[in-house]
Amino acid sequence: MAETQPRMLSDLARGDYSFVDVNGNGLIEQEEINNLAKQVAQEEGFVAPDEEVVAFTTRLFDLNQDGKLVVDELLTGIVLENAVDRDEVTVQEDVFKVFDQDGDGFVSRKEWTAPLGDLGANGEAMKDFVFDRVQYLQRQDGKLDVAETRNALSLLRVAVLGY
Template identity: 30%
Template sequence: MEAAACKRSLSRRASSSLFRLRCPSLNSVRLRRVFDIFDKNHDGVITVQEIHQALTRLGLETDLCDLESTIKSFIKPGDIGITYEGFVSLHQSLDQTFFGLELEEEEEEEEEEDLTEAFKVFDEDGDGFISAQELQAVLGKLGLPEGKEIGRVEQMICSVDQNHDGRVDFFEFKNMMASVVVRSS
């Protein structure tokens, strides 16, 4: 009974724009980056706790019970967590379960919404721009080494900042995301 309640709770949360993992252009390179961010100790396995911590740091509150009930079927017997292959299967399963097949126009709208949500994670003060300090804060929350080096973060901002105002607006963010996507055929 408790597992069923967890699944219903996750279903409601998963259909919200904050929990969505689906993006038509999300490919294996980007999915691998997400896996590596969750894999804090770099052992090739992510535990439910590691996923929960990463989502919480990004402001995406999840219930540990929800995560456990969703992920357990993707963990190989004897493993303590999910491997990259299991993570890909989990992503594909969530994609099919919650979003199914959609028209191309709807996919483009969802991609725009996903980019907007991703932008909001970095734009902590909500002013419509990502500053070096905001980027550094998010990278730090994720435990990435770049989060400790403001000079490196400023270089990252400069590499995306097309109008040279020292910060990244949504248009620049969108262009940057489009340039890192490797389209699959």
């Protein structure tokens, strides 16, 4: 049976990070994040962040800013953080394919917005702004190629994650 193409950015990390939602309720609760931070710190041999840092991180990944961190928000944030190769002017191939849903080698405005999910009250406007900004700075043809998608994801990462 053919593997289904991921439709959302969160789908790219679902298999690797599904363990974070320990109780399986779809929400990443503060206790789950605290326990995960302690576990990773112990396994990697560094000091676990204090609860204030963990709480900030939880708010950072609450992409729609509703006060609840759901699995898809965490996974989208993780993929967004790692989608762009900092050493090269490229975007990971699997990430580009999530956006290029018709396989034509370009990302239309419609293809750009869907995989990002809910980014809060101003999320759709932010998605449009990033798309339009990259278009204005580059080819202005109504679609993003691989390099433009990388630039758009870089801008979006700064807007959403703050870095």
